[in-house]
Amino acid sequence: MALIVQKYGGTSVGSVERIQAVAERVQRAVNNGDSVVVVVSAMSGETNRLIGMAKEIQAEPTPRELDTLVATGEQVTIALLSMALQARGQDARSYTGAQVRILTDSTHTKARIQSIDTDTIRGDLDAGRVVVVAGFQGVDEHGQITTLGRGGSDTSAVALAAALKADECQIYTDVDGVYTTDPRVVPKARRLDRITFEEMLEMASLGSKVLQIRSVEFAGKYNVPLRVLSSFQDGPGTLITLEEDGVEEPVISGIAFHKDEAQLTIKGVPDSPGIAYKILGPIGEANIEVDMILQNIGADDTTDFTFTVHRNDFDKALDLMRKTADELGAREVSGNHNIVKISLVGVGMRSHAGIASKMFRVLAEEKINIRMIATSEIKISVVIDDKYLELAVRALHDAFELDTPEVSLS
Incomplete structure (x- = not known):
C-alpha cells in the first residue's frame, strides 16, 4: 500500500462535473489500496474573480484582507470534493490550511511554509479516510490566514508529501506530462517518461509552465518523487526524481524557450573597475531582474555591455540606461x-562534448544569427530574433532526435 498525495489545479476542478471526475479518480486509487491525500486549487477563474472584486473596493487591497478573501476559493473546492467522495461511499474529510496547521511566515500574499502538523492527517488516513486539503494557503503563528502566491497549491502538495514521507506526489494538470518541447511548436514533441529535478528546474525557469519553480525546488530539496499527469486522460505521465547513478541519461532532455525577453546594449563605456555595477546597479534598484549578460572589451579601452530583461521591463530599463549613458559618457x-x-537542457551534457558546436551548426545551416550565448553545466541558451523561434526549435528538435528515445550526437 502506497501513500499518495494528489494535487488538482483549477481547470481540473473547474465545475461540479470535473469535481465528480476527480472524485472518481481518487476513489480508484483508494480501491487499489493506496492511502490518498488530495490537495486542490480554487475552481478555475475563482481567484481572479475574488481579486477583481477586491480591486473594485480598494485599488491596492490590504494584503491581510486579500489573503482572507482569496483563501475562500479553495474552501469551496475542498468541501465539494469531500461531498463527492462521501456520495460514493468513501469517507473523506476536508481541511483548510489553517485547520491542518500548515504554518507559514507572516508575509501575506507570498508566504513561505515553515512546518506542517501531520497528526490529524495521519489519524484520518489510519481510519481509512481520504483527506482533502486546501492548497495555496496556511496560517502564521498569530493565527492569521496566509497565502503562498500564484502556483502555491503545487507547493502545498509537495510540502505535504515531504512532511508525510509520501511515496509519490502526483500533480494533475491539463497536460499529460513534460514534453521535449512545446507540442504546439513541434507537433512530434515526445512526452518524457522521466526527468531530473535539476532539468525540470531549468525547464521551469526557462518558460515551461507545467510546474511552478518553488514546488520543484521543494521536491528536490526533500527528495519527493513528483509525477505530472493529466486529469483529463489516463496515462503514466512524467516522473521527476533525483539523478540516479548508473542510469544512462539522455544527452538532451528538452528544448525550452522564453518569448518574453528584451535586450539592451550600452556601447563605448570606459573599461574600468566597477563599470558593471554602475550599469546594472540602477537596474537592480528599480527591481528589474537581469537574465543574460555579455561584455565585450574593445581595443580603445572601452567596453560594450549587453544584457536581457523581461519584456515588460524593457521601456523602464531603456530609460535608465539612457541616463546611465549620459553619466558615463x-x-x-x-x-x-x-x-x-x-x-x-539535459544532465547528459556533463559527460558529452560537442553539444554547443552542434547547436550552433544547426542554427547556422538555417541562417539564424545568434545574438547572445550562455552556458551552464546542463544548459546552453542562445538569444535569437523572435521571428526564427519556430524554425529554430523544430530544427534543433530534429537534429538532436528528440522525437525518439535514443539521442544521437552524430
Whole structure:
C-alpha cells in the first residue's frame, strides 16, 4: 500500500462535473489500496474573480484582507470534493490550511511554509479516510490566514508529501506530462517518461509552465518523487526524481524557450573597475531582474555591455540606461524587444562534448544569427530574433532526435 498525495489545479476542478471526475479518480486509487491525500486549487477563474472584486473596493487591497478573501476559493473546492467522495461511499474529510496547521511566515500574499502538523492527517488516513486539503494557503503563528502566491497549491502538495514521507506526489494538470518541447511548436514533441529535478528546474525557469519553480525546488530539496499527469486522460505521465547513478541519461532532455525577453546594449563605456555595477546597479534598484549578460572589451579601452530583461521591463530599463549613458559618457544605447531565448537542457551534457558546436551548426545551416550565448553545466541558451523561434526549435528538435528515445550526437 502506497501513500499518495494528489494535487488538482483549477481547470481540473473547474465545475461540479470535473469535481465528480476527480472524485472518481481518487476513489480508484483508494480501491487499489493506496492511502490518498488530495490537495486542490480554487475552481478555475475563482481567484481572479475574488481579486477583481477586491480591486473594485480598494485599488491596492490590504494584503491581510486579500489573503482572507482569496483563501475562500479553495474552501469551496475542498468541501465539494469531500461531498463527492462521501456520495460514493468513501469517507473523506476536508481541511483548510489553517485547520491542518500548515504554518507559514507572516508575509501575506507570498508566504513561505515553515512546518506542517501531520497528526490529524495521519489519524484520518489510519481510519481509512481520504483527506482533502486546501492548497495555496496556511496560517502564521498569530493565527492569521496566509497565502503562498500564484502556483502555491503545487507547493502545498509537495510540502505535504515531504512532511508525510509520501511515496509519490502526483500533480494533475491539463497536460499529460513534460514534453521535449512545446507540442504546439513541434507537433512530434515526445512526452518524457522521466526527468531530473535539476532539468525540470531549468525547464521551469526557462518558460515551461507545467510546474511552478518553488514546488520543484521543494521536491528536490526533500527528495519527493513528483509525477505530472493529466486529469483529463489516463496515462503514466512524467516522473521527476533525483539523478540516479548508473542510469544512462539522455544527452538532451528538452528544448525550452522564453518569448518574453528584451535586450539592451550600452556601447563605448570606459573599461574600468566597477563599470558593471554602475550599469546594472540602477537596474537592480528599480527591481528589474537581469537574465543574460555579455561584455565585450574593445581595443580603445572601452567596453560594450549587453544584457536581457523581461519584456515588460524593457521601456523602464531603456530609460535608465539612457541616463546611465549620459553619466558615463557612453557612445550609444540601443534596445531590442523582438528576441527570444532558446535553451537545450539535459544532465547528459556533463559527460558529452560537442553539444554547443552542434547547436550552433544547426542554427547556422538555417541562417539564424545568434545574438547572445550562455552556458551552464546542463544548459546552453542562445538569444535569437523572435521571428526564427519556430524554425529554430523544430530544427534543433530534429537534429538532436528528440522525437525518439535514443539521442544521437552524430
